[in-house]
Amino acid sequence: MSLEQFKNRNVGTQNYVKLDLDHSPTTGWCQFKQVVKRTFKPELFVGLGVTFREMVNALFRGKMHTTQYPFEKLPISPRYRAIHDMLRLLESGNYRCIGCGLCEKICISDCISMETKYDENQRKEVSEYTINFGRCIFCGYCAEVCPELAIVHGGRYENASEQRASFSLFEDMLTPIDQLNLQQEYAGFGAISPNADENVKSTPLAY
Amino acid sequence: MSEVQIVENMVDITIDGVVCKAKEGEYVLNAARANDIFIPAICYLTRCSPTLACRICLVEVDGKQVYACNSKVKEGMNITVDTPDILAERRAMMEVYDVNHPLQCGVCDQSGECELQNYTLELQVDSQSYSIPDTKRETTNWSSVLHYDPGLCIVCERCTTICKDMIGDAAITTAKRGGEALDKSWKDNMPKDAYAMWNKLQKSVIAPSNGTGSTDCSDCGECISVCPVGALVSRDFVYTSNAWDLKRIPAVSAHSSDGFAIYYETKPAAIEDRREKIFRVTNEWNFVSLDGAARFGYDFENQDVSKDETAFKAAVEAMNKAETIRFNSVITNEEALMLQTLKEKKGLKLYNPEVRPFQNFLKLYNEASGASLYNGTTDTALKCNFVVSVGGALRNDSPGMKYAFNNIQKMNKGAGLYFHPVADKLIPTFGKTVETFTHKAGLEEATLYLLLELFADADKLPSDVKDYLAELGRDNLINMLGGDADAFNKNFEKMMKKKDSFVLMVGEDYYGHAKAENLAKLIVLLEETAGFQVVMNPPKANALGVALICDLDDEATGYTVGYNENGDFRLSALGDAKGDSNVLDMPAMNQQEGTFTTLSKRVVPTNVALEYNGYVLNDLMAELMDAPRETIEWTPHLPTDKGYQAMAFDDMLNTFDNAGRDNRGYLLNVTYDEVELPKVDKFDEADGLDGDIVYRCNPPRQFSDFSDKAHQIFEPFGLYASEDRAKELGEKAEILFKNGKITVDVIVDAKMEGDIVALSDFKSAQNVYELFGASRYQKVTIRKA
Numbered sequence: 001m002s003l004e005q006f007k008n009r010n011v012g013t014q015n016y017v018k019l020d021l022d023h024s025p026t027t028g029w030c031q032f033k034q035v036v037k038r039t040f041k042p043e044l045f046v047g048l049g050v051t052f053r054e055m056v057n058a059l060f061r062g063k064m065h066t067t068q069y070p071f072e073k074l075p076i077s078p079r080y081r082a083i084h085d086m087l088r089l090l091e092s093g094n095y096r097c098i099g100c101g102l103c104e105k106i107c108i109s110d111c112i113s114m115e116t117k118y119d120e121n122q123r124k125e126v127s128e129y130t131i132n133f134g135r136c137i138f139c140g141y142c143a144e145v146c147p148e149l150a151i152v153h154g155g156r157y158e159n160a161s162e163q164r165a166s167f168s169l170f171e172d173m174l175t176p177i178d179q180l181n182l183q184q185e186y187a188g189f190g191a192i193s194p195n196a197d198e199n200v201k202s203t204p205l206a207y
Numbered sequence: 208m209s210e211v212q213i214v215e216n217m218v219d220i221t222i223d224g225v226v227c228k229a230k231e232g233e234y235v236l237n238a239a240r241a242n243d244i245f246i247p248a249i250c251y252l253t254r255c256s257p258t259l260a261c262r263i264c265l266v267e268v269d270g271k272q273v274y275a276c277n278s279k280v281k282e283g284m285n286i287t288v289d290t291p292d293i294l295a296e297r298r299a300m301m302e303v304y305d306v307n308h309p310l311q312c313g314v315c316d317q318s319g320e321c322e323l324q325n326y327t328l329e330l331q332v333d334s335q336s337y338s339i340p341d342t343k344r345e346t347t348n349w350s351s352v353l354h355y356d357p358g359l360c361i362v363c364e365r366c367t368t369i370c371k372d373m374i375g376d377a378a379i380t381t382a383k384r385g386g387e388a389l390d391k392s393w394k395d396n397m398p399k400d401a402y403a404m405w406n407k408l409q410k411s412v413i414a415p416s417n418g419t420g421s422t423d424c425s426d427c428g429e430c431i432s433v434c435p436v437g438a439l440v441s442r443d444f445v446y447t448s449n450a451w452d453l454k455r456i457p458a459v460s461a462h463s464s465d466g467f468a469i470y471y472e473t474k475p476a477a478i479e480d481r482r483e484k485i486f487r488v489t490n491e492w493n494f495v496s497l498d499g500a501a502r503f504g505y506d507f508e509n510q511d512v513s514k515d516e517t518a519f520k521a522a523v524e525a526m527n528k529a530e531t532i533r534f535n536s537v538i539t540n541e542e543a544l545m546l547q548t549l550k551e552k553k554g555l556k557l558y559n560p561e562v563r564p565f566q567n568f569l570k571l572y573n574e575a576s577g578a579s580l581y582n583g584t585t586d587t588a589l590k591c592n593f594v595v596s597v598g599g600a601l602r603n604d605s606p607g608m609k610y611a612f613n614n615i616q617k618m619n620k621g622a623g624l625y626f627h628p629v630a631d632k633l634i635p636t637f638g639k640t641v642e643t644f645t646h647k648a649g650l651e652e653a654t655l656y657l658l659l660e661l662f663a664d665a666d667k668l669p670s671d672v673k674d675y676l677a678e679l680g681r682d683n684l685i686n687m688l689g690g691d692a693d694a695f696n697k698n699f700e701k702m703m704k705k706k707d708s709f710v711l712m713v714g715e716d717y718y719g720h721a722k723a724e725n726l727a728k729l730i731v732l733l734e735e736t737a738g739f740q741v742v743m744n745p746p747k748a749n750a751l752g753v754a755l756i757c758d759l760d761d762e763a764t765g766y767t768v769g770y771n772e773n774g775d776f777r778l779s780a781l782g783d784a785k786g787d788s789n790v791l792d793m794p795a796m797n798q799q800e801g802t803f804t805t806l807s808k809r810v811v812p813t814n815v816a817l818e819y820n821g822y823v824l825n826d827l828m829a830e831l832m833d834a835p836r837e838t839i840e841w842t843p844h845l846p847t848d849k850g851y852q853a854m855a856f857d858d859m860l861n862t863f864d865n866a867g868r869d870n871r872g873y874l875l876n877v878t879y880d881e882v883e884l885p886k887v888d889k890f891d892e893a894d895g896l897d898g899d900i901v902y903r904c905n906p907p908r909q910f911s912d913f914s915d916k917a918h919q920i921f922e923p924f925g926l927y928a929s930e931d932r933a934k935e936l937g938e939k940a941e942i943l944f945k946n947g948k949i950t951v952d953v954i955v956d957a958k959m960e961g962d963i964v965a966l967s968d969f970k971s972a973q974n975v976y977e978l979f980g981a982s983r984y985q986k987v988t989i990r991k992a
Contacts, residue, residue, distance in 0.1 A: 003860075006800070006815070007857050009837065098313050100313035100449075101318070101449040101451075101452065102313070105449070105452070113475075113478045115477055117446055118445040118447075122346055123314075124446040125446075128478045201333070203338070204335060204336065204337070206340045
């Protein structure tokens with residue numbers, strides 16, 4: 001076992017890598033030249049032309065593209081990764097999470113935490129589960145690694161709230177029990193492939 | 208007196224075309240491991256006897272299939288690890304192990320550190336050919352710490368093997384599963400070894416060997432650590448954490464003097480509480496076996512401490528005012544050196560009743576033998592085939608020595624003698640060639656005379672000793688020590704067959720003995736004339752370090768600062784400083800780095816497992832005199848004249864190699880001077896104590912306030928007695944000593960026998976050491992209370 005980690009007693013002296021960027025203009029004249037160069041390029045008028053054409057199309061030819069959000073919402077792709085959903089088993093209504101901790105382990109922004117315990121039915125019970133949405137980068141690894149398809153990405157992309165923490169409780173993400181019939185199977189990352197049955201090898205059973 | 212020499216014949220063998228050196232007579236599997244060659248094996252444990260339960264270590268030796276775990280290395284052997292036949296056998300075995308094994312890897316506590324999973328993948332098992340109806344097997348708790356899920360068990364018998372061959376409790380065994388019988392047709396349709404293994408597996412589970420649902424053992428938890436799957440887990444740990452979440456911190460057990468190598472495994476306590484917490488203790492179970500205190504007594508940290516400046520100022524003032532510092536052996540070498548420096552520079556007295564008698568005894572031994580320290584270690588003891596234990600309650604005082612005593616019986620076809628005034632029901636179960644003597648307390652000299660009579664080379668003995676032994680007579684000595692001369696003589700002949708290496712284990716009773724000087728001389732005589740190597744058991748934790756580094760005083764006078772002990776001002780790691788202006792917080796052993804000196808004379812490093820933000824002893828030193836910035840900067844300054852080396856803490860290794868060699872830290876240098884044989888005194892049979900006798904002795908798993916603080920150590924403070932004696936005493940007893948009295952609960956220890964009762968000493972607040980004085984036996988009056 002390497003003991004290196006125990007030998008560094010100087011906290012906070014890590015080596016930072018600095019980016020090698022172009023030099024910024026230093027004198028006033030150089031700055032003025034840069035502004036002029038960036039402003040008077042022909043691309044400006046190409047862009048204005050496109051805008052003018054679309055304005056004419058929208059106002060006079062009836063080709064308006066604007067969606068009247070929030071009164072109107074576009075359908076979202078099943079592979080979009082928004083706030084997580086915790087799914088339930090359709091048969092029993094129990095939550096699917098078995099507390100294996102793989103999502104916690106794989107999370108690259110280290111934002112998932114869970115506590116588990118031995119419950120009175122001799123099973124592993126998830127007693128606490130949180131996702132810190134201040135840190136979550138919605139990469140989808142947790143949904144992909146989940147062996148039970150218990151944690152998936154839902155379509156809730158409206159993340160404006162007083163506190164992002166208010167999305168993160170297990171109960172908030174869990175399918176409400178009265179809406180179990182509306183629970184959708186997830187088709188995004190980590191979902192079972194359509195030909196999964198063909199890939200299963202059968203195992204002999206004695207009964 | 209000389210160093211212990213271990214002669215090992217090395218031979219050349221060829222494994223898969225690679226020529227390797229191996230110790231003659233070693234098992235092929237161990238030889239391969241020592242040479243970094245991988246042979247798959249599940250059931251084999253280094254230091255234990257091969258069980259042949261898994262049969263996966265099948266290899267080909269000179270064209271013949273043998274098991275690597277039980278065939279011994281011979282010169283010129285040619286070994287092939289994988290042949291097509293063997294690979295087919297191994298694959299079939301892994302398929303059999305996977306039959307009906309629950310697919311709950313997601314919740315299993317083994318969480319990926321599973322040997323079943325590893326070997327299934329290693330042997331590329333991707334389909335199953337076998338099947339049989341499963342049997343319902345219920346999860347049970349065997350004791351206050353052991354949790355067994357037979358559904359996950361693959362009956363590799365590692366737990367039963369370690370319990371029998373190493374621990375000595377033999378508390379678990381294989382039992383009938385009541386499973387369906389194998390279809391006979393399998394016999395012809397599958398590889399032979401796989402069938403035989405399956406046949407046995409299908410019939411067995413593991414169960415407590417006493418026939419009840421609970422184990423009658425020392426709760427050391429070693430069975431948990433050797434379990435290759437998640438079948439055995441500690442009750443406290445079940446389903447609380449995945450192995451991969453835990454950070455492993457190499458450390459040293461802070462309780463017994465064995466200095467067991469452990470890993471504290473930590474992670475944040477909870478979502479709401481991000482402080483690191485120790486979830487379990489693990490060990491390199493192939494090379495070191497822990498006792499219950501080391502494994503379960505880990506949460507004794509001094510939590511939530513910040514720098515309390517008023518207490519610190521008071522502490523500095525107290526240290527300036529102090530005449531004496533009182534401390535115990537739960538302290539690192541570095542801290543001991545700081546205290547010694549205080550003594551040298553400021554003339555303070557160092558008072559340590561735990562270690563003082565031991566230090567005296569080492570000095571007496573040194574004068575008599577010319578050796579700076581005893582010559583044995585637990586490692587060299589394990590290679591002996593005759594072991595004698597004197598002056599120690601093996602089961603309570605020294606788990607490492609108990610394991611060695613037992614292991615010698617099981618692995619080396621050894622024999623053992625156990626001399627102690629308190630009879631123990633466990634020791635005789637270690638082997639048929641173990642004889643126990645229950646002698647009167649006070650007759651310790653007689654035991655050594657008997658050993659001289661039994662083992663000494665008569666030509667080497669001084670004539671006066673020879674005459675004295677003749678005068679005493681062997682049979683008379685045996686009977687005087689509570690033995691039966693006729694029966695013993697008959698057995699002893701058997702015991703001595705093919706014995707060539709002898710080890711004497713000396714326990715704490717001798718150190719504070721009134722005749723300690725004569726005892727030390729007799730031990731030296733035994734070494735010189737009978738070829739015994741000697742291992743002494745330092746009373747607790749780092750007692751050897753304290754004894755070597757500090758120059759202890761006989762008594763405390765004046766204003767006393769207690770370090771984890773009573774005193775006018777206290778430095779305490781026990782967490783009792785909150786709101787008390789007369790106490791300054793100190794870090795506990797799992798919150799500081801430093802070194803320990805173990806029973807095996809090894810200086811071993813321990814690391815920080817848990818955060819501590821308060822003051823440490825080094826800060827006090829800096830205030831009182833010049834001190835370096837870090838505590839570990841004291842490490843290279845440990846006294847070289849006592850055998851320490853000028854090695855920096857960060858240069859110390861903390862590992863075992865594949866051959867099982869302990870590479871932690873370094874061994875103390877021991878010097879051997881030539882001196883004449885000591886002149887020993889005669890003993891007086893009237894020294895034997897009669898009447899009510901109390902023995903200062905802790906229950907197994909308890910060593911100090913720190914083990915007591917741990918939530919998984921349940922043994923209470925009290926008066927331990929055999930069943931009969933406890934019945935006489937009732938629930939509570941009052942013990943009247945010459946210089947005080949104490950009232951304690953009476954607790955039954957079913958493994959004790961006889962009338963001597965054992966009073967615990969692990970609570971420093973009870974001041975049991977003051978009641979006893981140096982001797983561990985006291986004649987007292989015991990009353991019902």
